[in-house]
Amino acid sequence: xxxxxxxxxxxxxxxxxxxxxxxxxxxxxxxxxxxxxxxxxxxxxxxxxxxxxxxxxxxxxxxxxxxxxxxxxxxxxxxxxxxxxxxxxxxxxxxxxxxxxxxxxxxxxxxxxxxxxxxxxxxxxxxxxxxxxxxxxxxxxxxxxxxxxxxxxxxxxxxxxxxxxxxxxxxxxxxxxxxxxxxxxxxxxxxxxxxxxxxxxxxxxxxxxxxxxxxxxxxxxxxxxxxxxxxxxxxxxxxxxxxxxxxxxxxxxxxxxxxxxxxxxxxxxxxxx
Amino acid sequence: xxxxxxxxxxxxxxxxxxxxxxxxxxxxxxxxxxxxxxxxxxxxxxxxxxxxxxxxxxxxxxxxxxxxxxxxxxxxxxxxxxxxxxxxxxxxxxxxxxxxxxxxxxxxxxxxxxxxxxxxxxxxxxxxxxxxxxxxxxxxxxxxxxxxxxxxxxxxxxxxxxxxxxxxxxxxxxxxxxxxxxxxxxxxxxxxxxxxxxxxxxxxxxxxxxxxxxxxxxxxxxxxxxxxxxxxxxxxxxxxxxxxxxxxxx
Numbered sequence: 001x002x003x004x005x006x007x008x009x010x011x012x013x014x015x016x017x018x019x020x021x022x023x024x025x026x027x028x029x030x031x032x033x034x035x036x037x038x039x040x041x042x043x044x045x046x047x048x049x050x051x052x053x054x055x056x057x058x059x060x061x062x063x064x065x066x067x068x069x070x071x072x073x074x075x076x077x078x079x080x081x082x083x084x085x086x087x088x089x090x091x092x093x094x095x096x097x098x099x100x101x102x103x104x105x106x107x108x109x110x111x112x113x114x115x116x117x118x119x120x121x122x123x124x125x126x127x128x129x130x131x132x133x134x135x136x137x138x139x140x141x142x143x144x145x146x147x148x149x150x151x152x153x154x155x156x157x158x159x160x161x162x163x164x165x166x167x168x169x170x171x172x173x174x175x176x177x178x179x180x181x182x183x184x185x186x187x188x189x190x191x192x193x194x195x196x197x198x199x200x201x202x203x204x205x206x207x208x209x210x211x212x213x214x215x216x217x218x219x220x221x222x223x224x225x226x227x228x229x230x231x232x233x234x235x236x237x238x239x240x241x242x243x244x245x246x247x248x249x250x251x252x253x254x255x256x257x258x259x260x261x262x263x264x265x266x267x268x269x270x271x272x273x
Numbered sequence: 274x275x276x277x278x279x280x281x282x283x284x285x286x287x288x289x290x291x292x293x294x295x296x297x298x299x300x301x302x303x304x305x306x307x308x309x310x311x312x313x314x315x316x317x318x319x320x321x322x323x324x325x326x327x328x329x330x331x332x333x334x335x336x337x338x339x340x341x342x343x344x345x346x347x348x349x350x351x352x353x354x355x356x357x358x359x360x361x362x363x364x365x366x367x368x369x370x371x372x373x374x375x376x377x378x379x380x381x382x383x384x385x386x387x388x389x390x391x392x393x394x395x396x397x398x399x400x401x402x403x404x405x406x407x408x409x410x411x412x413x414x415x416x417x418x419x420x421x422x423x424x425x426x427x428x429x430x431x432x433x434x435x436x437x438x439x440x441x442x443x444x445x446x447x448x449x450x451x452x453x454x455x456x457x458x459x460x461x462x463x464x465x466x467x468x469x470x471x472x473x474x475x476x477x478x479x480x481x482x483x484x485x486x487x488x489x490x491x492x493x494x495x496x497x498x499x500x501x502x503x504x505x506x507x508x509x510x511x512x513x514x515x516x517x518x519x520x521x522x523x
Contacts, residue, residue, distance in 0.1 A: 035355035036394035037422070040464050060354020066277035073354060098281045102351045104317030105310055107284060110298055115277050142306030145298045147276075180306070210312070212305030 003053045003087060004273045005264035007257050008246040014044045016254040018051060024265055024273065026053035026087070028244050032060045035076040045084065055088040055199070055244070056080060060102070063122045063136070064109050065095040074129045081130055088199055088242065090135035090168045091126070093119070093156065106139045110147035111155045123163040135198045136160075137168035140217035141177040153191035166198035171231050172223065176205050176215045185230055194238035202231055202264060203246040220249035223260055232267055240273035288314065318346035321356035326363060326386040328440045329379060341370060357394050360387060378450065381433040382440065385457055388425035389468060392461045395423035400462035400515030414489030418482050419519035423461040426471065426479045430454050434470045441468070462515025474502035475511070
């Protein structure tokens with residue numbers, strides 16, 4: 001079965017995810033939540049993997065840190081990839097671990113040519129360790145940093161060209177970053193190399209509860225109509241790609257999420273998936 | 274030192290509260306985006322601790338737990354991205370945390386939560402069935418039972434294990450603090466984690482097994498801890514718990 005639209009797998013939905021069959025349905029997990037010697041979570045994931053394609057979407061490799069990827073983390077990721085044979089392994093254009101401290105977030109950095117060299121090397125090390133290409137996702141951004149030498153789209157395209165990695169385009173992150181930093185999301189999406197794009201993410205965002213004008217990539221709400229429109233526009237340009245609906249907070253019933261994933265599936269089917 | 278290293282040092286300082294070093298990259302030290310990152314990181318750490326210490330969180334409530342966990346996380350941030358075992362030292366930290374002075378049972382609750390979390394993610398192993406122990410008495414006494422990788426047990430000076438079990442079951446009515454010493458047994462032979470209160474004889478038996486003593490010695494230790502204990506029943510209960518995964522030779 002070719003994966004079309006999938007859902008981020010949540011523990012409260014294990015039973016339904018295992019039982020549900022739908023054309024093109026697949027699931028994605030953060031490998032960090034399964035990096036254990038054993039336990040019921042791994043058992044459930046194995047049972048779900050028997051019936052559905054799976055993607056491993058890392059949040060902790062810290063590719064944009066000015067340091068080599070942690071060998072223990074890479075080994076744990078490889079063990080999961082070897083066991084579950086995911087159709088995609090992805091990570092973020094961000095850093096989270098620095099000088100032995102892990103910050104559970106996806107942190108920004110100045111996109112300099114030196115950073116490009118470092119991150120390309122880190123992606124290369126990761127791909128060598130895993131024995132496969134990965135996809136790299138655009139982050140949501142909240143700070144107007146100075147010192148960038150490349151646009152994010154140039155930076156991502158150059159990483160793909162140098163390392164052979166693909167791109168995971170999070171349309172909600174594009175929308176949030178564009179709103180926060182003041183650029184046009186359409187132009188951003190148009191600038192990405194279509195051939196490198198291997199997966200698309202959709203999620204919901206919200207206003208900053210801290211009272212600022214920032215949009216926050218909360219994953220706590222349905223996908224917004226503005227993001228659906230950008231998604232349709234992107235798929236019309238590049239063709240169908242496996243698409244994930246992510247929800248990590250205020251998680252509704254499984255069928256509510258399935259309705260969103262069915263909407264993405266319909267967009268992909270229309271585009272010829 | 275490269276510029277990226279400089280940036281990451283400056284950003285880490287900004288996350289900890291000092292945005293001045295970030296000046297070359299960020300003109301506004303009060304930029305609201307910094308708070309977004311700080312809040313996300315704090316929430317990620319507190320959520321991980323709440324997942325790993327659910328009984329503590331339930332007993333003190335979200336607000337108290339969130340404040341305490343955020344302080345602990347600032348002093349003891351996670352070293353890696355896999356947060357399944359995050360919170361080592363939380364029980365000891367709570368024991369020194371002045372606002373917890375009125376909650377003297379709390380560190381023990383954290384200790385048992387941590388043992389249970391560790392059992393939840395321990396390696397798989399098949400528990401021995403009672404048939405495996407059908408040996409000649411001499412061979413049985415000399416055999417060294419191997420404990421399940423998920424096995425955890427501990428002894429407390431008072432009835433904290435029963436209190437922890439009642440709190441886990443959200444059975445507030447049963448939450449009385451029995452002054453009698455008792456132990457806790459935690460093991461996950463299959464899908465679910467089993468937890469029960471154990472007596473001194475069972476604890477002595479398990480301690481001997483953990484120290485790789487032969488079965489005869491472990492039985493002796495149990496009898497010494499409580500001469501009145503029903504040894505066959507004690508042993509049968511542990512087999513039923515799925516505590517043993519192998520029998521090594523003497």
